[in-house]
Amino acid sequence: MSGLRRRLTEDADGDDPLLSVVNLIDVFLVLIAALLLAVAKNPLNPFTDERVTVVRNPGTPGMEVVVKEGRKIEHFRGDGASQSAAGGVRAGSAYRMPDGGLVYVPE
Structure with a gap:
């Protein structure tokens, strides 16, 4: 049993493929925020009535x-x-x- 427990704890410390997906989501959120700022600063912004x-x-x-x-x-x-x-x-x-x-x- 001690070998099985050690194997479970070793797998938990290894690389998790879902961590890379979470990192990709963070990158896309930053990209979306940058695009929204670019649209807001555009003088021909369709959402203003100026x-x-x-x-x-x-x-x-x-x-x-x-x-x-x-x-x-x-x-x-x-x-x-x-x-x-x-x-x-x-x-x-x-x-x-x-x-x-x-x-x-x-x-």
Whole structure:
């Protein structure tokens, strides 16, 4: 019987395969927390109702302006100079109103 008891205590001190699974769960919890922080710090976070304007590649022909107001997101790409050089024509005029809105008047 003493050999059986010694064998049981030796197995308890050995490597348990479930310990590695617990370690993997801890790693995934840390990864999920890091991803949640990244989403929360993103200016275009879908869970906020703020007005946010993001300009990508400013001053270049590939410039993009992203405006988020509440849950509505609008994208504006390029500038007028690069489009007219590519053969585009003027299609109208836009006027900014005192309340900040834009009015497009076709020609």
